[in-house]
Amino acid sequence: MRRLSAFVLHATAAGIMAWGWFSLLDNSTMRELMTTQKGGYFLYLTNQGLIIAWSSMSVGLFCDVFPSVAVARHVKRALLMVSLSLEFVISTIYWSLLLFLPHLILPPTPPSQPTRGAAPEFLSLPLPIDLALHASPLFTLLIDFFVFESKFSKTYVHKAAPAVIMVFSVWYASFVEYSATSNRSFPYPFLTHTPFAIRVLIYATTAGIALGCFRTLNALHA
Numbered sequence: 001m002r003r004l005s006a007f008v009l010h011a012t013a014a015g016i017m018a019w020g021w022f023s024l025l026d027n028s029t030m031r032e033l034m035t036t037q038k039g040g041y042f043l044y045l046t047n048q049g050l051i052i053a054w055s056s057m058s059v060g061l062f063c064d065v066f067p068s069v070a071v072a073r074h075v076k077r078a079l080l081m082v083s084l085s086l087e088f089v090i091s092t093i094y095w096s097l098l099l100f101l102p103h104l105i106l107p108p109t110p111p112s113q114p115t116r117g118a119a120p121e122f123l124s125l126p127l128p129i130d131l132a133l134h135a136s137p138l139f140t141l142l143i144d145f146f147v148f149e150s151k152f153s154k155t156y157v158h159k160a161a162p163a164v165i166m167v168f169s170v171w172y173a174s175f176v177e178y179s180a181t182s183n184r185s186f187p188y189p190f191l192t193h194t195p196f197a198i199r200v201l202i203y204a205t206t207a208g209i210a211l212g213c214f215r216t217l218n219a220l221h222a
Contacts, residue, residue: 021054024133038182046090052079052083089209089210095134103122109122
């Protein structure tokens with residue numbers, strides 16, 4: 001029964017994330033915004049986090065069907081470690097800014113597109129797609145971790161997680177900084193409107209928050 005429940009969670013989560021991704025690709029406004037920039041879809045941390053979270057659920061699905069494959073189990077644990085850290089940061093920052101300071105997270109509506117009224121408008125996704133991209137990954141990962149997974153060992157907490165988060169943070173920061181030299185802007189307005197020194201501080205702080213969230217979640221696990 002436990003394995004069946006895990007199978008249902010992993011299949012449902014992977015399906016929702018896949019639907020959100022393909023719906024994003026089908027959204028002409030967002031497609032134009034992302035494909036016309038150097039770095040494309042992978043310029044956005046949301047998309048990178050979504051792919052890792054989807055991979056975690058998909059490998060988990062494989063483990064549900066073939067539980068004796070030890071390598072897949074280790075891969076699943078590694079992906080879960082990374083995706084938990086990423087998605088907690090992504091969801092927290094995204095929804096906080098969206099609710100209180102949307103101009104810092106949403107790109108402005110291009111002049112070529114009509115606006116309603118005199119108030120400035122921003123490009124946003126339909127709510128179902130938004131939830132699939134920015135809420136379902138964290139929600140399902142938390143259920144997966146606390147219900148079906150065991151607590152991470154000290155090796156993961158004190159060695160693997162810091163190393164992986166540091167490498168990923170350096171990679172992403174370098175990628176968006178390099179892409180910005182061609183795009184003349186960053187994927188998120190709060191980065192575009194800040195000087196380099198502040199952006200470095202944002203990258204470092206975000207990495208620290210990701211590690212802190214992972215360790216906190218692991219400590220809360222029974």
